[in-house]
Amino acid sequence: MTHSIxxxxxxxxxxxxxxxxxxxxxALPLCMGIAIASGAPPALGLxxxxxxxxxxxxxxxSPLQVSGPAAGMAVLVYELVQAHxxxxxxxxxxxxxxxxxxxxxxxxxxxxxxxxxxxxHGMLAGIGVLIFASQFHVMLDDxxxxxxxxxxxxxxxxxxxxxxxxxxxxxxxxxxxxxATILAILGWNKFRPATLKMVPGPLIGVLVxxxxxxxxxxxxxxxxxPSDLGQALNIPTLDGxxxxxxxxxxxxxxxIFAFVASAETLLCAxxxxxxxTGPRTKYDQELRAQGVGxxxxxxxxxxxxxxxxxxxxxxxxxxxxxxLSAILHGAWLxxxxxxxxxxxxxxxxxxxxxxLVYTGYKLxxxxxxxxxxxxxxxxxxxxxxxxxxxxxxxxxxxxxxxxALATIKLVYTFSHLQxxxxxxxxxxxxxxxxxxxxxxxxxxxxxxALEAIPAGLETxxxxxxxxxxxxxxxxxxxxxxxxxxxxxxxxxxxxxxxxERYSRRSTQVKDIPVGATK
Numbered sequence: 001m002t003h004s005i006x007x008x009x010x011x012x013x014x015x016x017x018x019x020x021x022x023x024x025x026x027a028l029p030l031c032m033g034i035a036i037a038s039g040a041p042p043a044l045g046l047x048x049x050x051x052x053x054x055x056x057x058x059x060x061x062s063p064l065q066v067s068g069p070a071a072g073m074a075v076l077v078y079e080l081v082q083a084h085x086x087x088x089x090x091x092x093x094x095x096x097x098x099x100x101x102x103x104x105x106x107x108x109x110x111x112x113x114x115x116x117x118x119x120x121h122g123m124l125a126g127i128g129v130l131i132f133a134s135q136f137h138v139m140l141d142d143x144x145x146x147x148x149x150x151x152x153x154x155x156x157x158x159x160x161x162x163x164x165x166x167x168x169x170x171x172x173x174x175x176x177x178x179x180a181t182i183l184a185i186l187g188w189n190k191f192r193p194a195t196l197k198m199v200p201g202p203l204i205g206v207l208v209x210x211x212x213x214x215x216x217x218x219x220x221x222x223x224x225x226p227s228d229l230g231q232a233l234n235i236p237t238l239d240g241x242x243x244x245x246x247x248x249x250x251x252x253x254x255x256i257f258a259f260v261a262s263a264e265t266l267l268c269a270x271x272x273x274x275x276x277t278g279p280r281t282k283y284d285q286e287l288r289a290q291g292v293g294x295x296x297x298x299x300x301x302x303x304x305x306x307x308x309x310x311x312x313x314x315x316x317x318x319x320x321x322x323x324l325s326a327i328l329h330g331a332w333l334x335x336x337x338x339x340x341x342x343x344x345x346x347x348x349x350x351x352x353x354x355x356l357v358y359t360g361y362k363l364x365x366x367x368x369x370x371x372x373x374x375x376x377x378x379x380x381x382x383x384x385x386x387x388x389x390x391x392x393x394x395x396x397x398x399x400x401x402x403x404a405l406a407t408i409k410l411v412y413t414f415s416h417l418q419x420x421x422x423x424x425x426x427x428x429x430x431x432x433x434x435x436x437x438x439x440x441x442x443x444x445x446x447x448x449a450l451e452a453i454p455a456g457l458e459t460x461x462x463x464x465x466x467x468x469x470x471x472x473x474x475x476x477x478x479x480x481x482x483x484x485x486x487x488x489x490x491x492x493x494x495x496x497x498x499x500e501r502y503s504r505r506s507t508q509v510k511d512i513p514v515g516a517t518k
């Protein structure tokens with residue numbers, strides 16, 4: 001059986017083929033750049049990209065999502081490598097993959113979505129600040145400092161090295177290439193021809209930076225990719241595995257890697273679902289696929305992977321139809337590393353760092369801050385606390401601080417009750433207007449407001465503005481009504497809207513012994 005080139009099946013393959021090439025061009029520089037930002041050889045980022053395409057792409061629960069090394073994990077990996085050495089990267093990756101695989105088998109995928117968006121965006125923004133600060137130094141062929149705060153504080157010194165007019169040092173040359181790369185990305189994104197809209201800005205940036213460095217003969221740092229990818233593998237040893245299994249800090253890092261990678265992946269999958277009308281994400285399957293991918297990455301000592309929004313959105317925008325586009329992008333990465341390592345070795349590290357400086361800036365999304373602000377000052381506070389914790393302490397502390405504040409907000413929301421009392425002695429009437437949530441937390445406040453009403457009045461309790469009322473408050477109201485009626489007063493509950501909202505809870509509604517309803 002044959003298919004013409006105009007058949008839907010062939011057309012779908014053509015769109016997947018084009019999308020895979022676009023994603024490959026986006027992924028190639030980012031895989032190497034994120035590896036450098038993580039303190040690892042570029043080849044280990046490429047290995048993760050290949051596994052993310054060929055393996056995870058084939059079994060993913062989100063067919064159009066593309067997985068690979070992510071900027072969001074670079075900070076964690078860098079801290080791990082600095083503290084425990086590159087040898088522990090694979091050990092932690094194996095632990096994270098096993099946890100993800102187990103979480104997927106236990107059908108915990110949906111629960112990773114139960115994280116406040118303000119925490120996630122604060123985490124990503126904090127990671128963006130850290131990546132910007134560390135890669136700014138790399139872009140100038142300088143050495144990143146020991147922490148995020150130090151990197152930020154020493155940026156003026158790094159700029160001084162790059163602009164001080166004393167000869168043409170390596171810092172001057174690297175800065176020139178870095179700035180040219182960023183300007184090329186910005187210019188391409190703004191002025192690219194409509195016919196070339198699928199060509200990604202980072203690729204143009206790398207081409208411009210590499211071309212200038214080669215044409216001008218700049219003696220600056222270049223990428224180092226071995227001709228045999230097997231030589232770059234960082235396979236964990238048995239001793240390393242045993243040491244990691246006995247080290248509580250390594251075990252904790254495995255859990256942190258799994259949590260952060262899973263949260264980023266599944267939030268990315270949710271965002272990808274909003275970009276297209278095709279099959280929806282199967283979250284537990286996606287989590288299992290990520291677990292398999294990170295087990296393989298860990299076994300080879302490569303960088304951990306997540307679903308990546310930059311590559312995934314490029315896939316959708318380029319017309320990707322099925323999981324084939326993600327799989328093929330992994331094949332193109334493998335082919336490039338196998339056939340053209342000499343070409344990759346001409347790429348200046350300052351050009352790749354410049355791409356990540358730009359990426360870090362984009363993660364600090366000003367428009368996103370405005371959107372969060374629309375939901376109130378508390379959401380902005382959650383965002384800010386998370387961001388500050390990530391930048392000034394560490395990623396886990398920032399996320400936990402944001403999560404704690406979000407939990408406090410939730411408790412406050414479900415325990416806060418605003419009561420307004422109006423007494424009209426002439427009409428012998430009292431009105432209690434309730435707003436917020438009436439729960440058992442509110443019983444002392446609610447009871448005090450009821451008991452403050454003078455005896456013998458017609459009391460109206462307005463409950464239509466309540467977001468929630470629990471049985472404890474309804475019981476307190478019923479008990480007060482009996483006592484109030486004994487003193488010659490009456491109670492009328494204005495709860496038409498609330499009755500409609502809770503119409504399904506008919507048994508609770510019937511059990512309320514109030515004097516009258518209206």
